[in-house]
Amino acid sequence: MDRPITIAVLAIGGQGGGVLVDWVVALAERQDWRAQSTSVPGVAQRTGATIYYVEVIAAAPGRTPVFSAMAAPGDVDVVIAAEWMEAGRAIQRGLVTPDRTTLIASTHRAFAVSEKQVPGDGMADSGAVTAAARAAARRFVAFDMAALAEQAGSVVSSVLFGALCGTAVLPFGRPAFEAAISAAGVGVQASLRGFALGFDAVGGFDAVGQPAARLRPLPEPVPPPAAVLAPVGHAPYDSLLARAATLPAAAHEMLAEGLRHVVAYQDIAYGSAYLDAVEDVAQLDRAGLTETAAKYIARAMVYDDVIRVAALKTQPSRAGRVQREMGGQVIAVTEFMHPRMEELLGLLTPALGTAVQRRPRLVAALGRVFCGPRRIRTDTILGFLMLYVVAGLRGWRRRTLRHAQEWARINAWLGTVRGAAAEDPALAAELLANQRLIKGYSDTHSRGVDKFTQVMAAAQRLRGRPDATVWVRRLREAALKDEAGLALEQALQTVDSFLDERTAA
Known part of the structure; x- marks a missing residue:
């Protein structure tokens, strides 16, 4: 080889881009190759990814390689994108070319701030990236690597490393790749599981990079779906389901979802109020309005108040999800909150809340004490308990000023x-x-x-x-x-x- 193999890696925070690059460098050096890696950090808050760049070349006696410090358009052999839109950005930058580039990308999405801040559907067009990748890359390998990483209990970098091995772009066998992971000494077993899933998903290669036949298990039989409004064994809730079943059949699926959300948000009585509202519209239904009403009335009733926000931040499943996303690392969770007086007054009764609202000086004084930026550590007992107590005010919600305003x-x-x-x-x-x-x-x-x-x-x-x-x-x-x-x-x-x-x- 008279020139290096060039690899660009695009990843955002938490996806292990730096770990992936370290594995590539360690892999090359363990095979007596020369390697160099650089990185250009992206902007925080998911408006840009870090671009890592690696060059590797076989050692040659009497020759010292001169490496480039940054990926150059048209001069990249492998582009690895840890998220689908990062693949699109790599194509836009000219890093992916049909004469030489193998593009390895995960098809999952981690939405950018520019997508999230749009009040409606601000999602970028994933299909456009697919079409561009097929046209721009010499070889195109893409699948949902985040799902495989979650299955392995690892992060997406391990699956990407397995996919890199599976493409046989680097002239090293699978044992060499796995040895690089093992030598790192951190999260080895989970990373090896993720690596194996990524390797298999590409198609499978044996130790010297030759195609290997692999038997894939037959898909599990899919159980038939349960009846949409079938009883669940809870008498009060089952009575609501039976009542919903008397409404037009086209709305049953939406009614089941609406009831589930409304009752989980408040209580059985709130679910009954939901059906009251839907039934009022259903009486005039001449064009399928009941289904639409079932959807949007539920959305209106499940509004975000202080109580709901606190409940979402303290629910047990959230802690588990954060741990999975961070790969089981020891973490501290800080909630950045900025309560306004409107939210705090909304917790009072309508009479008291309205009386305070009519006194601007009192509102301003209270705001200086209770409002403004707050950082609450929910990984501590005190911080978690503060939000847990607020979440426990659910039974008080229907007597608050905010609830009266929403229902009006x-x-x-x-x-x-x-x-x-x-x-x-x-x-x-x-x-x-x-x-x-x-x-x-x-x-x-x-x-x-x-x-x-x-x-x-x-x-x-x-x-x-x-x-x-x-x-x-x-x-x-x-x-x-x-x-x-x-x-x-x-x-x-x-x-x-x-x-x-x-x-x-």
Whole structure:
């Protein structure tokens, strides 16, 4: 070999990119090759990945290799992407070329901040990356390596290393790869399991890199699905399921999900209130409104308040998930919280909360004491107990100011829906779907309510027009495009322009 084998690795925090590179370097050096690795850190908060670059070359007597410090477009033999969009970014950077590059990528997604901050569906198009990878790479190996890593109790780097071995791009046998993992001495057994799964998923190669036939187990038989509204053995809940079963069959699956979420959020009585609201809409159902109502009424009733946020942060499954994601490391969990007076006053009774709201000086004084940035260590007894106590206020929720405010909005919303359903069922369905605009907690919730209010007000003005349904949908889609609401503002100006023209005429 007269030139190095060049490898670029793109990974984000927690995916073990640095460990993967260390394994590659150790692998080469144990085979008496020369190796060099460099890295360029990405930006925090998932707006960029760290790019690691490795060059390896067989040692030659009397020759000292000169390595490059950074991957150059068109000059990379192997690109390893620990997440699907990172594969796309590698292609955009020109690191993947059809004449030489083997692209190894995990197809799972770790969403970027730019995707998460969009109020609607901000997901980037994974299909575009697939098409680009097929066109740009000489060889393309991709599957869900994060799922295999979770199965192995490891991190995705071990599966990526196994896939690298399986492609036989490096002229070393499987035992050499496994020896590099073992020599590291940390998380060896889990890493070897992940390595084996990644290796097998590529297709399998024997110790000298030749194809090897492998028998794959037959898939497990899939059990038939249980009846959607079948009894679960809890008498009060089963009575709700039986009541839901009397509603239109098309809505049964959504009703089952809605009941599950609403009852888990509060209690059986809350589930009964949910069915009351759905039944009111079902009485006017002439175009499948019941299913839509079952979905969005449940979303409206399961709103994010202080109690729910505390419950989510202290639920037992969360600690287990964090441990799995961090590969079983010893970690400290810090919750970054920024409570506002609106959330704290929302825990009071409607009378007391409203009385305090009318005293701006008192609200400001209380805000200086109780509000502002907070860091709570939920891996400590005191920190966890603080949130656990707040989560335990679930039984108090229906007597709070926040609950009264939410139900006043829900009742007004459903009243508008019922009024529209009698004359235009399609418009009523769009009004129900406007609940999508309200989500989240604190400022995010406030912005959503503001957009919801604007769209519902415009819908009232549009009622009676043949294109009312179309315009309500357009307004909602505009509201979901950006957090600041600029697209919605422009859409509302358009609606105002033709409504004002009609009024003038």
